[in-house]
Amino acid sequence: MTVADVREYLDHDEWEVALDLLMDLDTGWRPTTVWWDLLIDSAELMWLAGVAAWCRWGRWESLHGIVRAELRLLSPAEGGRRTPIPGKGILRPLWDLGRHTAAGDPGLLVARIWVESAPVLSPGATGSVRLGPLSPALWQHLQPGMTITMHEGQPAVGTATIIEASKVR
Incomplete structure (x- = not known):
């Protein structure tokens, strides 16, 4: 999946799918804590507690x-x-x-x-x-x-x- 795929899902109001893709986006870089903070905020706004927990784990891995x-x-x-x-x-x-x-x-x-x-x-x-x-x-x-x-x-x-x-x- 690419950034273009994420944008397409956003254009069709598929917020949860877009969030899932962003959590697993493999572009050869390690996401920063700021990246994870944005995903955590998004998951919490959508009331996705399990997704927010995974994003907190990803944030921790970015640090450690x-x-x-x-x-x-x-x-x-x-x-x-x-x-x-x-x-x-x-x-x-x-x-x-x-x-x-x-x-x-x-x-x-x-x-x-x-x-x-x-x-x-x-x-x-x-x-x-x-x-x-x-x-x-x-x-x-x-x-x-x-x-x-x-x-x-x-x-x-x-x-x-x-x-x-x-x-x-």
């Missing part, structure tokens, strides 16, 4: 970078979660990125999870997720192919393979 991963949750029989992960950045589990504390224990870090293309990620399932670290600078070393571990206590409840890790320019 993108971390995408393929997350495999352990099944309850394997000691994993018994309930699905809500998809819209609500859950904030701990992640083992390979860091250690001075005492030699795993240096676990917090990150929110946004499940891509689904409302939830069920126990035992695998799906693409975006991670929103509480301390983004401590995640800057991640590279595609690296594996990190999700914890909600002991033992681990899932593993994620990094598929994209972009830093803020």
